[in-house]
Amino acid sequence: MLCCMPGVAFVPALLVSWSSAAFIISYAIAVLEGHVEPLVPYISDTGTKPPESGVFGFMINISALLGVITMYIRYLLIEKQNESSRFVRSSCNMFSLCIGLMGCIGMGIVATFQELAVPSVHDIGALVAFGSGVVYITLQSIISYKSCPRWNSYFVCHIRMAISAISCIAFIPMIVFASQVSMTKIDWTPGEKDYTYHFMSAICEWTVAFGFIFFFLTFIRDFQRFSLRISTEIHEDSW
Numbered sequence: 001m002l003c004c005m006p007g008v009a010f011v012p013a014l015l016v017s018w019s020s021a022a023f024i025i026s027y028a029i030a031v032l033e034g035h036v037e038p039l040v041p042y043i044s045d046t047g048t049k050p051p052e053s054g055v056f057g058f059m060i061n062i063s064a065l066l067g068v069i070t071m072y073i074r075y076l077l078i079e080k081q082n083e084s085s086r087f088v089r090s091s092c093n094m095f096s097l098c099i100g101l102m103g104c105i106g107m108g109i110v111a112t113f114q115e116l117a118v119p120s121v122h123d124i125g126a127l128v129a130f131g132s133g134v135v136y137i138t139l140q141s142i143i144s145y146k147s148c149p150r151w152n153s154y155f156v157c158h159i160r161m162a163i164s165a166i167s168c169i170a171f172i173p174m175i176v177f178a179s180q181v182s183m184t185k186i187d188w189t190p191g192e193k194d195y196t197y198h199f200m201s202a203i204c205e206w207t208v209a210f211g212f213i214f215f216f217l218t219f220i221r222d223f224q225r226f227s228l229r230i231s232t233e234i235h236e237d238s239w
Contacts, residue, residue, distance in 0.1 A: 007227045008073055012219040015066040019213055022059035026052045036186055040202045043209060044115040044122065045186040053114060060111035064104040070216060071100040071136070077226045078143060087146040096139040103132030119184045127175075130208055134171045137215045138164045152222070160218055167211035174204035 023043060029052035030036045036045045047056025075097040082088060109125025141160040144152045180197040188198055 007224040009220045009223040011066070011073060012070050012216045012223055015063065015070050016213050016217050018059065018066060019063040022056065022063055023209065025059070026056040029055060037188055039190075040199060040206065041186065041188070042115075042198070042202050043205055044110060044126065047111075048115050048186050057111045057114075060107055064107035064111065067104045067107065067216075068101060070219065071097055071104070073223065073226070074140070074219060077222060078147075080226070081147060081151050085147065085150055087151075088143050092139075093143070096136060096143065099132050099139065100136040103129050103136055106130075106132060116184065116186070130171060130174070130205075133212050134164070134167050134208065137167060137212065140164075140215075156218055156221070160215060163211050163215045163218075167208045167215075170204040170207040170211070174201050174208060177201035177204065 023046075026046040027036075027041075030041070030046040030049070031038050033049070033052065035049045035052070047053050047060070075093055078088065078093045079090065082090065082093070106125045106127070106129030110122060110129055113121040113125060115122045137160070141157065141164045144157045144160050148154055148157055177197045178201040181194045181201065183194065188195055190199075
């Protein structure tokens with residue numbers, strides 16, 4: 001089905017489907033193994049112990065790579081559209097790309113350094129991933145509005161901005177509540193110390209994560225109009 005999509009629309013479609021599968025599969029394994037409670041664990045909690053840790057690390061690293069590819073194609077797409085319309089500065093487009101790439105690096109750190117093994121590095125990676133991700137989708141929402149009505153419909157722009165607003169709103173309490181949790185653990189039970197902070201922070205974390213997924217879902221239509229062509233030149237040496 002993905003290979004039948006026009007242009008390069010299969011790239012964000014693959015990113016969305018793969019990332020969703022990464023979250024769902026690692027969550028299902030962690031719950032079935034009894035490593036986490038079913039009621040809203042942290043995303044990282046579902047990838048801390050084996051066997052789900054291997055699945056989580058592998059799939060999130062692939063998601064980070066797909067994110068890099070998607071963001072770079074998005075950058076090229078805007079540059080191409082900008083040649084005729086001049087709706088955004090090229091430096092702003094490049095800045096947005098750099099912020100997005102930082103988020104992907106943060107994802108790689110989260111996938112590589114597990115929560116219980118190296119908590120400080122893991123937390124830094126999560127902060128970079130979520131923080132950069134929120135800034136990236138907000139910038140992309142603004143760029144989308146600037147490209148209206150020629151390259152985007154206002155309906156799509158409204159959806160993107162709504163997702164960005166919800167993600168931004170959820171990101172702040174996610175950090176605030178997480179900072180109130182005084183212990184690093186994955187086997188939380190209702191009623192124990194700091195559980196409420198953990199629970200509220202985890203809800204916000206899942207909200208932001210799936211906000212990213214739904215945002216990239218809106219790229220599919222844009223990518224249908226764009227294709228990459230690689231040209232090669234063969235130079236013959238004169239003897």
